[in-house]
Amino acid sequence: LESAVRQADRLSALGGLAAGLAHEIKNPLGGIKGAAQLLELEFPDNEDLREYIRVMLKEVQRVNVIVEELLALASPGRLKLSKVNLHRVLSDIVLLQKNASEGKEVYLQQYFDPSIPPILGDEALLTQLFLNLIKNALEAVEAGGVVKVTSRVLSDYAMTQKGERRARMVAIDIADNGPGIEAEVLENMFTPFFTTKSQGTGLGLAICQKIVSEHRGMIKVDSDAKRGTVFTVMLPLVQ
Ligand code: ADP
Ligand code: MG
Numbered sequence: 467l468e469s470a471v472r473q474a475d476r477l478s479a480l481g482g483l484a485a486g487l488a489h490e491i492k493n494p495l496g497g498i499k500g501a502a503q504l505l506e507l508e509f510p511d512n513e514d515l516r517e518y519i520r521v522m523l524k525e526v527q528r529v530n531v532i533v534e535e536l537l538a539l540a541s542p543g544r545l546k547l548s549k550v551n552l553h554r555v556l557s558d559i560v561l562l563q564k565n566a567s568e569g570k571e572v573y574l575q576q577y578f579d580p581s582i583p584p585i586l587g588d589e590a591l592l593t594q595l596f597l598n599l600i601k602n603a604l605e606a607v608e609a610g611g612v613v614k615v616t617s618r619v620l621s622d623y624a625m626t627q628k629g630e631r632r633a634r635m636v637a638i639d640i641a642d643n644g645p646g647i648e649a650e651v652l653e654n655m656f657t658p659f660f661t662t663k664s665q666g667t668g669l670g671l672a673i674c675q676k677i678v679s680e681h682r683g684m685i686k687v688d689s690d691a692k693r694g695t696v697f698t699v700m701l702p703l704v705q
Contacts, residue, residue, distance in 0.1 A: 470657045470672070484540035488533045495533075499526045528665075535669040538594065538676075539658060545680055549584040550592055552636065552701075556615055559597050563604060572604055573612045582617055582636050586704050587681050595677040598670040599640045599697050605663070606644030606695065614641045620700065634703040635683075643694040652689065674699075 502522045509515050560576050567574075596615075603613040620635040647655065654660045656675050661668030678685045683701040 470675070473658055481540045481542045484536055488537045491533050492530065495526055495529055499523060502526070532667050532669075535667050535673060538673050539669055545588040545591065547586055548589060550587045550589045551584050552582065552592070552617060552638065553578045553580075555589065555593050556596055556617070556638070559593065559600055560615060563597075563600055567604065570604075570609050572607055572609070574600075574604070575612065575614045577614065577616045579617050579619060582619060583703065585636060585701055587701065588677075591677045591680070595674050595699065596638065596640070598674050599699070602670060603640050603642035603644070603695070603697075607642050608644070612643050615639070616641070619703070635700045636703050638699045638701075639696050640699075641694065641696040646691040646693070647687070647689040647695055652687065 502519050506516060506519045556578070557576060560574055564574055600613065600615065607613060616639040618637050618639070620637050651660075651662060656671045657668075658672040659668040675685060678699055678701075681701055683699060685700075686698050687695065688698070689695040
């Protein structure tokens with residue numbers, strides 16, 4: 467964890483540089499994408515060409531994702547705070563991911579505690595946080611797998627050791643019945659660029675950790691080869 471934090475510090479020191487670089491990469495990338503799309507319109511009947519163009523566009527999209535994620539990780543944390551309805555954020559993601567699931571049939575379910583009020587947070591960042599976790603869960607399960615998104619309020623009256631009342635928290639669980647996470651992966655998965663996926667960036671969880679800490683929350687993971695994995699995000703409920 468310490469090395470992950472040190473690495474995140476170093477990345478955020480490079481924040482300005484990364485923002486500039488991201489801009490410099492995204493512009494020409496937009497040019498490549500536009501040209502590829504024109505090429506497709508120009509030769510609509512050439513099946514081979516269309517296949518090459520499809521690959522080009524997919525790879526352009528991949529570079530875009532890497533640049534976006536690097537930017538999210540490196541940019542200095544300035545939260546745009548507003549009252550955020552977590553359930554709306556979560557159900558939008560669930561709906562979107564249900565429609566996006568190509569081929570693999572996965573059950574994506576939501577169980578919300580309706581008594582949870584809006585929280586103070588950055589809606590765009592919270593969306594990114596839960597999207598990353600839900601995507602990881604969907605990628606972890608096999609066909610027929612189940613991903614459950616649950617909200618609950620953590621005990622109002624918990625006391626810290628100093629005897630002060632702990633801030634009321636909301637907990638969001640993202641549970642999957644995938645293969646679980648090996649000890650070696652558990653140790654490294656929050657480190658930027660650590661991935662076990664052939665097409666992964668390894669930036670998702672590093673970004674999640676950054677967003678959670680910017681919101682003064684906590685993230686924990688509970689994983690088991692039999693039951694699967696539960697990521698829990700705890701966020702303060704402030705009046
Ligand atoms: P990426 O998804 O691009 O690999 P992440 O930072 O999102 O990067 O995740 C890092 C690694 O953590 C993944 O490659 C995977 O090995 C592991 N991981 C994350 N979530 C889960 C999950 N729900 N089940 C199993 N493994 C997971
Ligand atoms: Mg991921």
